[in-house]
Amino acid sequence: MTRCRPAWLFLLLCLLCNGALVPRAIAQTDPSVPPPVANQSMSDAWWTGPMLANSAETLPPGHFLFEPYLYDIRSPGNDSFGSRTYILYGLADRLSIGLIPVFGYNRVNNGHSSASIGFGDLTLQAQYRLTEFQPGSRIPTTAIMLQETLPTGRYDQLGSRPSDGLGGGAYTTTLALNSQMYFWMPNGRILRERFDISGSFSRTANVEGVSVYGTDSGFRGTARPGRSFSADLAFEYSVTQRWVLALDLTYSYNSNTRVNGVDLLSSPNGLPYVQNVALSSGASEAYGVAPAIEYNWTPRIGVLLGTRIIFGGHNTVGTVTPAIALNYVY
Template sequence: MNARRRAGIACLLCLHGCLWWSFPAGAQTTPALPPAPISEESMSEAWWTGPMLANSAETLPPGHFLFEPYLYDIHSQDTNSFGSRTYILYGLVNRLSVGIIPVFGYNRVSNGPNSAGIGMGDITVQAQYRLTEFQPGNGVPTTAIELQETLPTGKYDQLGNRPSDGLGSGTYTTTLALNSQMYFWLPNGRILRMRFDVSEAFSRSADVQGVSVYGTGPGFQGNVKPGNGFFADLAFEYSLTQRWVLALDAIYSHNGNTHVAGEDMLDPSNIPYPQNVRLNSGTSTAFGLAPAIEYNWSPAIGVLLGTRVTFGGHNSVNTVTPAIAINYVY
């Protein structure tokens, strides 16, 4: 081996040794960079429309309105009940909002004639008083008491050969609810908003004549007393971005027995012959989920698209209800 080749090999070995020693030493002496701090989303940065079902525990500032129309289709095995439900709320004074909820509907059925046209359902008036207000760090949720009175404005009896025209209950119903709302900051800095609402509805008696939503016949005369209704809703909203929100409601309902009593003046052959009638629906329970997605153009206006699915339970009908809503505050 000549001198030039031996010198070249010696230089390569020397360079290899220098690199082998230098890299571990550099890795040991260079301090690791600390992880970048996570910036938490502020409450003002998060825009919300609200989940599909759970009412807010907030109240409107005095002089401000909320307008939120829903369009939906309650689909069961034999019926499509198309409807609209519009929340019109007003901030009356500090901590107190009042409002009205008109309902319209149309029933399409597979075993009889459809509704003759779009009809009015029962109208609800309400008032909500805020008890507490959430503040970051104190662990106290926003809470409110809500009082609703549903007025029997929808058609419910004397339906003739179109039972599908029935869109009301015929009774005055008082609903008392406790609504709550809480905020949580997740490890990624985004906000998870939670609502938990519980309510109890108390209905009074109503007179019933003829064919009705309670399954009575054309010659019936009597009255009905619906059972009390309990409803619970646990809802979550995840602020995916400022404009996009993922939402989910988990619901439970329990309805007491509805009792119908009276006389049917016609026998099955339509011959006048008074017969005592006693009908009991029995109690019922149902569970459901309502996933939804929200998009907000600004803090004041957004749109929601979701579907409520009810299932399981006792003495209840499984339904699928797609819905769309727009929420506007001004």
């Protein structure tokens, strides 16, 4: 009898183990238990991109991207209407080039508005992709972007219409690192994240007369815009294949802009005399958000509607900028 105890104990243990497995099998087929969530495929999610953050992707060779923005920068006593159009081309594998023309019109409550719609500064762009995200990987898509802004917009000799000023008058170089990552939420939908950082520096601009730098009609001299830094963290949530919710969180810093020269003034007796001028804008920083909604008719064409809100910051005026953009790739 005593020798049979190990056998009985072994048999009892097997029965208990088998019994323990029965509820699990039942639970797997129980209709009251929801099935595992299937992750949304990347091809099922269509995007236009958030309102502000640049993509780290590059276009396939021979393909174009056309994305015009229409916007209104609203600040106290002023509306700056504008258009900014991204025209990009896939030149080679991992390399896209393009240009960004800008047009604008300033409406001023107290003073003269722009005489007409004007051409702003033109930006040339090249972007080279370093890495490419793959599902299951922790490595994001990354790219280096180089931009050169040409002083094609009016900025000085503005006479009685300072609002005609739409440019900066200086060549500006911008170097940026763009990144893009995908995350799958608990419900299986995709959350796309972009994080971009950039720095810019400008050469000296010759300035004559009334200008965007606050000089008057008698001024002759130069302006040197300060260096700038910006960061943008953006999220896009794929609600459905066609509908996307987007949000940008932005920070920017601009160092001091210096203006130096002379001003020809008239003395009380009517004789002209020269006065040295040295102006400094001081450093500034700003924080902002840009919520937006995207709708995509196809993987190649979509529309975005959003609003950028700059809360202000040190030496910065708050603005509200509603915008609409069309994204088309072919």
